[in-house]
Amino acid sequence: MSTPKKVVLAYSGGLDTSIILKWLQTAYGCEVVTFTADLGQGEELEPARKKAELLGISPDNIYIEDLREEFVRDFVFPMFRANAVYEGLYLLGSSIARPLISKRLIEIAAETGADAIAHGATGKGNDQVRFELAAYALNPDIKVIAPWREWDLTSRTRLLDFAEKNQIPIAKDKRGEAPFSVDANLLHTSSEGKILEDPAVDAPDYVYQRTVNPEDAPDTPEFIEIGFERGDAVSINGEALSPATLLTRLNDYGRKHGIGRLDLVEGRFVGMKSRGIYETPGGAILLEAHRGIEQITLDRNAGHLKDQLMPQYAEMIYNGFWFSPEREMLQALIDKSQEHVTGTARVKLYKGLARTVGRWSDQSLYSEEHVTFEDDAGAYDQKDAAGFIKLNALRLRLNAMRARKAGK
Known part of the structure; x- marks a missing residue:
């Protein structure tokens, strides 16, 4: 690959991506543009701006964007119309965020005249595949830099040494080994690595950050009504809400009742198995309610066909093929199936479970x-x-x- 002149970096403001930023400058001598996306991860993003400026990035080359509405409207909701779950359990919280980040990386590269993008995904995981497949689908000529596949900073000690030599601030809690790594957005929280690597050992309760322990959840059930139009949730208890606001509200309900926890050993696209602890409180409620309203509005054979195709659709998303022609073909079929999926599902929330207990619709096939x-x-x-x-x-x-x- 020819030496890039300008690189757009997916930048969180954390230690690892700050090291990548400086490494790009020293290894390639190139100009760096940073892009930080607010996907509802629950962190302040302004510190990322200050960190980028501290590392020599001009204000014009720092992009910080709130993408929560676009994330839910154009990525999460289309996926939930399919009731997509990977390997029968995983609601694809990390997988569905990557194509949006890649989309903006490519768009910013075009806006700024950059000839390359860079990401901080490791060479062992799925995210490198997802970022890069999406990028190449949107710009076949883009250069992609994946530092974890190139550099010799192969240990925590080497990373910290590099940071110190290049005057990159290191928080006190970064000196020791992190007990596990976390990825978060509005749809989910994912924790993996370190103390979670032995699948025979229970995950400590402090790993769960988004939900109360179901055993400690309220002893009284709560009932909510979720309204749908053409397969997308549009209201809670009669109040019309934007996509991101609605998912945020469902997250609050799920957190309170301990809903959406998952301990999963999954088959990664790169070949190995990995263990992850996932929390998808609002997504678990949304999936239950969507299936509930489909029960009365979706034709039997159409619903069965959807269920047959769903594992393929979910695998496409998990493997990084969001912008592939086959995913778009399936999406057209799925969206056609949702023409009459309009109505209301009443859901009972109690001790870690979300269960549909009522459903009604002017489009109902139930007689x-x-x-x-x-x-x-x-x-x-x-x-x-x-x-x-x-x-x-x-x-x-x-x-x-x-x-x-x-x-x-």
Whole structure:
């Protein structure tokens, strides 16, 4: 790869990305633009601006943006229309954030005339794949720098030595080994590494940062009503809310009731298995409510087809193929399925669980007169079932006759 002249760095303001910033300047002698995204991680972002300025970045080359609404509206909500879960459990909180960050990196590169982008993902994880696949899908000519795959700062000691030599401030709590690493955004918190690496050992309760222990949650259940339009949540208890505000509110409910905890050993795209502790309080409630409203508004076969395709869709997101043609094709199918997914789901929140206990819609396919155990006034002729059964049994009877003829 030719030496880049200007690089847009995904910059958190933390120690690792600050080291990367200085390393880019020293290793490549290039101009650096920093991009810090507010995806609802719950941290102040202005310190990132001051840190970048301290490291010699001009104010014009520092981008700090609030992307929470775009994140939920254009990435989280489309994913939840599919009820996407990876390996049956994971709500893809990290996976769905990466394409948005890459999108802005590419856009800022175009705005500033940069010829490269850089990220702080390691060479062992999935994020390097997600960042770079998204980047190349949006700009096939972009250069991508992944310092963890290039430099010789292979230990914590070397990283700290580099920081000290280059006058990068080191917080006191960074001197020792961090007990685990954390990734957070409005949808979830992910913790992994160090004390969590042995999958046979329970995760300490202090790992959980976004939810109370379900055992300590209120002893009285709480009921909320979530309104949907065309598959997207639009209100809570009748109050219309923006996408990010709605997810924030659901997070508050989930935190209070200890909802959305997950201890998972997953199969990474790069080949190894890893153990992660995930908290997705609002997302867990949203998934339950969405499935609840789909139960009465989605055609049976359409719903079954969605469920068959969902694992493929979830795997595309997990593996970093958000901007792929196959994901976009599936998204069109999923969005078509949501045309009538409008209505309200009533959800019970209690001791770590979210459970749909009621659902109603003007678009409902549920017909009480057809399913009643009382007199249905001719809405359904039960005699019709005999012919239906005989036709569906025909091939089974023919198979049985053949087996009997063969003496089996």
